[in-house]
Amino acid sequence: MGDMSNIRNIVILTGAGVSAESGIDTFRSAGGLWENHRVEDVATPEAFARDPDLVLRFYDARREAIQTKAPNPAHDALARLDAGWGGKLLLVTQNVDDLHERAGSRRLIHMHGEHLSVWCTFCDARHRWRDPLLDRPPCPNCGSPALRPDIVWFGEMPYRMDEIYAALREADLFVSIGTSGAVYPAAGFVQSARELGARTLELNLEPSQGSYLFHECRHGPAGEVVPEWVEELLGG
Ligand code: BJW
Secondary structure (H helix, E strand, O other), X not given: OOOOOOOOOEEEEEOOHHHHOOOOOOOOOOOOHHHOOOHHHHOOHHHHHHOHHHHHHHHHHHHHHHOOOOOOHHHHHHHHHHHHOOOOEEEEEOOOOOHHHHHOOOOEXXXXXXXXXXXXXXXXXXXXXXXXXXXXXXOOOOOXXXXXXXXXXXXXXXXXXXXXXXXXXXXXXXXXXXXXOOOOOHHHHHHHHHXXXXXXXXXXXXXXXXXXXXXXXEEOOHHHHHHHHHHHHHHO
């Protein structure tokens, strides 16, 4: 990966491809999650207002499913990097599963929310949550039946953007793993990182639509290319 001796601060962006080998569907590939659902029918605030049962059923099923899945060697490697890297490191995930934290990653931001969190639209509280929402359970804080998935839908602001851009400003290396680069603002991080002086690397199964924006690309399954890259970085 060229000269790595000057790398101290790292920002890593992950997407659905990092969890694919754990058996969690990606969004846009053939056979992907959204082949059976139109995005605008399930992943917008308008869809939730129009047909809350449809949206809640969709998320109840996925919340249940992720609890039966386990981290794969890509998650494990990123957790080893977090534990072993002396410089700054921030793992920004677009994923709403909890496999990074179950693998042991600590310096982690879920920019698109989490399946295992709910948000009360009445009192604004958030709670850890594993059960279905379809039967409208009361908010543990205010008692209102107003819980929704704590997921960032289209048109909503992703979480903790100030912290993410602050980390990008300090980054010497930006690495994008298993994401198609189709959804903004995450898809724009590579350009921001480059403009701010970072080296940029893509690890993905195949070239993404933004591959040309990276200094270097490595293609292959995350469960193989991520551990290889992490060992290189920790060993070097
Ligand atoms: C492997 C692999 C293996 C497979 N190993 N790799 C025009 C221009 C710019 C922006 C916009 C625009 N029009 C609208 C917007 C904004 C919009 C947007 O980007 N839309 C695009 C469709 C154009 N963005 C937003 O609305 C965001 N908010 C925002 O911009 O706020 C500002 C604002 C506020 C108010 C008004 C206006 C602006 C919010 C985006 C929220 C995204 N949420 C979702 C859904 C969550 C719900 C759910 O989970 O159901 O998050 S979208 C969905 O896509 C999910 C993901 O996190 C996200 C990214 O997908 P990802 O991870 O890249 O998955 P895939 O499937 O696309 O790719 C997988 C990749 O892995 C592939 O490349 C495979 O090859 C690879 N792969 N197996 C390695 N084994």
